[in-house]
Amino acid sequence: MTALVRGDDGRRRCWWGGSTPDYLAYHDEEWGRPVKDDRGIYERMVLEGFQSGLSWLTILRKREAFRAAFENFEIDRVARFGERDVTRLLGDAGIVRHRGKIEAAIANAKAAAALDVPLAELVWSFAPPRRRAPRSLEDLPPTTPESTALSKELKKRGFRFVGPTTAYATMQACGLVNDHIAGCWVRSQVEALSSRGDG
Secondary structure: OOOEEEOOOOOEEEHHHHOOHHHHHHHHHOOOOOOOOHHHHHHHHHHHHHHOOOOHHHHHHOHHHHHHHOHHHOHHHHOOOOHHHHHHHHOOOOOOOOHHHHHHHHHHHHHHHOOOOOHHHHHHOOOOOOOOOOOOHHHOOOOOHHHHHHHHHHHHOOOOOOOHHHHHHHHHHOOOOOOOOOOOHHHHHHHHHHHHOOO
16 A cells, blocks of 8 residues: 555645545644644544544544534543433444443543643653654554553553553644654645644
8 A cells, every 4th residue: 555645636645634535634634733732632532542443534523423522522521520421422322332432531531630730741741752754654653662651651640541552643643743654745734833833
């Protein structure tokens, strides 16, 4: 499989970004761009946790339903969820109805609300040094030493469903690493944002 595809617009992008309109929008406008706010980090962490074992496209297409179900991922609101909310969410056909993942999302809001530093600050403290742009699918690791360390720290602080692979996917989504393939038109935009400290 080639790592880059050329879209109808003539632009080259990561292989997965051109397969559906949903992926195209997510790839071009969001994935890898720096996310520096607690709510944004929490949302992506929860969605990456729900994605485990499923297609990311499934999660993307249910994203608005997830936002509605989880109070737009406002940490303090979700941290107040109780057993009645778990039951409500298990009955919500708009989201992925998996008790363990629902309970983990709530537990993670409680853990985030209890942190002594902002969630975004904690997560970004594990950002790795910049590395060479990936040129092939083989250059994209499922985990890294930094994602393993982040996973360990989050679990120590009461987070659940945040193994090293989910932690790395969160790091990719939130721009801690720029895993756009070399030659992808979005890569240079992400680099520019990261060098300016935007997000």
